[in-house]
Amino acid sequence: MNGTIPGKAVADAAIRTEQLSRKFGDFKAVDALTLQVAKGEIFGFLGANGAGKTTAMKMLTGLLRPTSGSASVAGFDVYREPEKIKRHIGYMSQRFSLYEDLSPRENIRFWGGIYGLSKDLLREKSAHLLETLGLESVADSRLSTLPLGWKQKLSFSVALLHEPEIVFLDEPTGGVDPLTRRRFWEMIYATADHGVTVFVTTHYMDEAEYCDRVSIMVDGRVAAIGSPEELKSCSGSASIDDLFVLLARAGTRTE
């Protein structure tokens, strides 16, 4: 397949980027990224290791200043208002989200405090969260003693504590069993149903099919963007996995 499958214009965009780029020396980590994510949409951000996903995510979460291009997230400009972006988004990463030496209750209190929730609200939210997640019996156990799947759902909920408009999930389901993975996706669906925009990366290509739309990055550029059905029918691929491998193999970067 040649060229890009174009993205559609989105009326009510939670994320909007135009030619967004980031160079490190001569290396174009992200090269003219243009995409729009609608409010309440589940957007899958795919790409091989080294394709530029992490750099793009850092720019969209206000952690890294772009070299050129423009982007707004939750209505705030990535150059001028990165601190406002941070307050209006949630972020969950596989690598770092919660403190292993703290209990679930302590993690909730800590992160709620960071996000400036009042004591009363935090107490109420904490009790509600522990109950809905089924973590009451382990609320005061060290996090390090809990199964990975439990940590993941807690981590996701903590990222939503301050009721952000957009939540960024960086490989949220790595390493868990297929049932736990699907339960996690049901939390994602429920969150999107409440109008929260979900921006998610994954290495599980079947999860790409659960997104409203996906983009596939290759060598810093968007090689394809659209709904899973559109992408499959445009490219004649049987699955997003096949399309991904086709596009990613055409890439020249070795991570």
Added chain:
Amino acid sequence: MRNGETVVSAAGIARRFGDVSALQGISLEIAKGELFGCIGADGAGKTTLFRILCTLLLPDEGRAGVLGLDCVRDYREIRRRIGYMPGRFSLYHDLSVEENLRFFATVFGTTVEENYELIRDIFVSLEPFRNRRAGQLSGGMKQKLALSCALVHRPELLVLDEPTTGVDAVSRREFWEMLGRLREQGITILVSTPYMDEASRCDRIAFLQEGRVLGIDTPRGITALFTKPLFAVRAPEKHRLVTELRRFPHAVSVHAFGGSVHYTDRRPEADGSDIPPFLEGCGLGHAGIERISPGIEDTFMFLMEQRDGNERNNSGEGCG
């Protein structure tokens, strides 16, 4: 173990860490030349089992044997004859690619040249970086170097603990192609993975969950453990489809599955004909439905849910 064709044999292996039962009676046998996969999530016990087989950990109960030797008594001999690639990067970050390879060759009393034939296929893409420090390599290249180091003494058994975790879909395919070629050279391979789609690449697989074996068979054979009618249902509103189907009185389980939803019916004779009318009543009259054969992931989840159902009384939530 008396049979020379059995390369790995585990009988009733149990191991605890404090209050946690990592392994609760694992038994399996692996024949010479097999590519055998342990499929299971984080915490299923894969790493503990592998460390016991590689003589790095003692079992509390049961017997483990490798290459006809005893994993407790004959650990020195076993270590010389197997290759182990742990889940976490195990190389020396401050040594170069070439130095790492030479180091492992020397430790095993051989040279890189002696067995280069075996690793050439894998090592060739690392050649341009032979002087780079291992710590400076990308994830995919580290993985190839670690595999080369595990192979440099031409082991009879290769044990790979989650070699593809966190690796992208393209590199995962390439890695499995490499394993296929190694198997053709007669090396027995024991590999673990959390990715269900990789299971079909193995000759036989064992499903591991919470320290127990849920089933062992060929990828094709294991799906026979799925004993209820399974249907693929399609509609654009995937989440609503899942929610509504769960309310259908005969539903055993309903799971999103890539582009469709997999629905299991509790009636052995169900032909799916009463599902479209039900969905029509929910405003999903446009949904398509077809009877399908269960895949490996369907089977794994089916067995997990069956076990969860049996144990629901003494645990809050079955899986983590």
